[in-house]
Amino acid sequence: MDLEAEFERTVAAGQRVEPRDWMPDGYRKTLIRQIAQHAHSEIIGMQPEGNWISRAPSLRRKAILLAKVQDEAGHGLYLYAATETLGADRGDLTEKLVSGRQKYSSIFNYPTLSYADVGVIGWLVDGAAICNQVPLCRTSYGPYARAMIRICKEESFHQRQGYELLMTMMGGTDAQRAMVQESVDRFWWPSLMMFGPPDAESANTERSMAWRIKRNTNDELRQKFVDMTVPQAEKLGVTLPDPALKWNPERGHHDFGQPDWDEFWQVVGGNGPANKQRVEHRRRAHEDGEWVRAAAEAHAAKRAVREDVA
Ligand code: BYC
Numbered sequence: 001m002d003l004e005a006e007f008e009r010t011v012a013a014g015q016r017v018e019p020r021d022w023m024p025d026g027y028r029k030t031l032i033r034q035i036a037q038h039a040h041s042e043i044i045g046m047q048p049e050g051n052w053i054s055r056a057p058s059l060r061r062k063a064i065l066l067a068k069v070q071d072e073a074g075h076g077l078y079l080y081a082a083t084e085t086l087g088a089d090r091g092d093l094t095e096k097l098v099s100g101r102q103k104y105s106s107i108f109n110y111p112t113l114s115y116a117d118v119g120v121i122g123w124l125v126d127g128a129a130i131c132n133q134v135p136l137c138r139t140s141y142g143p144y145a146r147a148m149i150r151i152c153k154e155e156s157f158h159q160r161q162g163y164e165l166l167m168t169m170m171g172g173t174d175a176q177r178a179m180v181q182e183s184v185d186r187f188w189w190p191s192l193m194m195f196g197p198p199d200a201e202s203a204n205t206e207r208s209m210a211w212r213i214k215r216n217t218n219d220e221l222r223q224k225f226v227d228m229t230v231p232q233a234e235k236l237g238v239t240l241p242d243p244a245l246k247w248n249p250e251r252g253h254h255d256f257g258q259p260d261w262d263e264f265w266q267v268v269g270g271n272g273p274a275n276k277q278r279v280e281h282r283r284r285a286h287e288d289g290e291w292v293r294a295a296a297e298a299h300a301a302k303r304a305v306r307e308d309v310a
Contacts, residue, residue, distance in 0.1 A: 006021075011212050014138075014140075016142035016145065018142045019142075026207070028086050030207065031083075031141050035079050035082050036093045037103050039079035040097045041104040042072045042073070043073065044104045044105075045104075045108050046072045046073060048108055048111070049068065049072075049121060052065060055115070056115070057115060061118075079151075082143040097279070097282065098279060104278075106190065106268055109275045110273055110274060111273055114182070114183055115179070116166070116169060116176075116180045116182070117183050118165065119162045119180065120162065120166065121187070123163045126158040126159040127159050127225065130152060132194065132221050135214075135215035137149050163232065166236055166238075170237050170238070177237070180238060184233075185241045188240055188241050189241075189260065190259075192225070193263075196218040198218065199217045205217050205218060226245070230254055242257045244256055244257035
């Protein structure tokens with residue numbers, strides 16, 4: 001009882017819960033679920049953009065894209081490491097991902113059809129990620145909060161590179177401008193879906209807010225993203241494909257339409273345009289890496305023997 005009271009006091013005071021502290025089972029499970037999904041998203045998120053590395057239009061764009069995709073691998077690593085501090089096993093999480101028992105962000109189940117998608121993912125997808133993730137720097141679990149600080153700095157850089165790429169394309173030919181607009185039309189609604197279902201249908205929000213794992217609700221963050229993005233779209237010269245999008249002076253926010261929530265649940269349930277391809281690719285990469293893991297283990301075992309003898 002004392003332990004539970006101490007946990008509640010720590011959370012209520014806005015202090016951090018650390019790996020060796022007592023925590024309720026539900027808190028531990030919720031964190032493993034959310035952080036693992038987040039880690040999986042970073043790793044699966046390498047695929048849609050990775051698709052364009054070999055076809056980047058210049059050496060400069062190739063180097064930028066390579067660095068960005070590599071950053072996402074780093075984010076996945078910090079986050080898997082954070083789950084390990086909760087007692088999760090990384091191999092087990094990967095197994096759950098490739099067997100469809102754990103989720104990753106719906107956004108990465110949409111294909112990248114043109115090079116403009118690289119810019120739009122940077123602008124909208126990383127923009128949405130920043131809105132969602134900056135508050136997570138104040139999440140109640142210490143290792144997750146600390147991982148988020150570096151991740152957010154890098155995501156912010158990613159967003160700027162996307163916007164800069166789009167600005168360059170918008171200053172180019174009519175065909176390039178049309179390519180950007182077509183990409184925005186495809187990615188706008190899926191970007192809004194990244195924040196999760198409406199609050200009234202969000203099974204986990206209330207509990208996660210009480211534990212201060214989530215610091216804002218899904219709808220609050222979606223609104224923040226729309227308000228942040230509208231002036232950026234104007235400056236860029238693209239139209240966001242929502243006829244209901246309008247500034248509401250009384251609310252001091254933009255009104256906007258609802259994404260197709262049936263499509264969202266289909267994608268979350270494994271039936272989006274690229275779900276099977278993404279998971280299959282991840283499964284193959286994991287299997288192909290088997291010899292590397294075996295070699296690393298053999299090396300570690302030999303070294304342990306050598307150090308023992310010395
Ligand atoms: N996609 O009760 P709810 C990135 C699931 S990485 C798929 O509201 P919660 C980036 C949800 O898991 C982006 N599933 O859930 C990477 C739950 O199912 P379970 C990832 C979704 O957890 C590389 C059910 O629907 N970011 O940005 O309270 C390159 C009901 O939802 C989605 C993070 O993971 C979705 N969009 O709230 C570029 C951030 N939405 O688990 C960019 C951390 C909901 O009960 N995560 N579901 O079976 C979060 O902030 C929260 O987990 C969410 C969902 C807001 C995503």
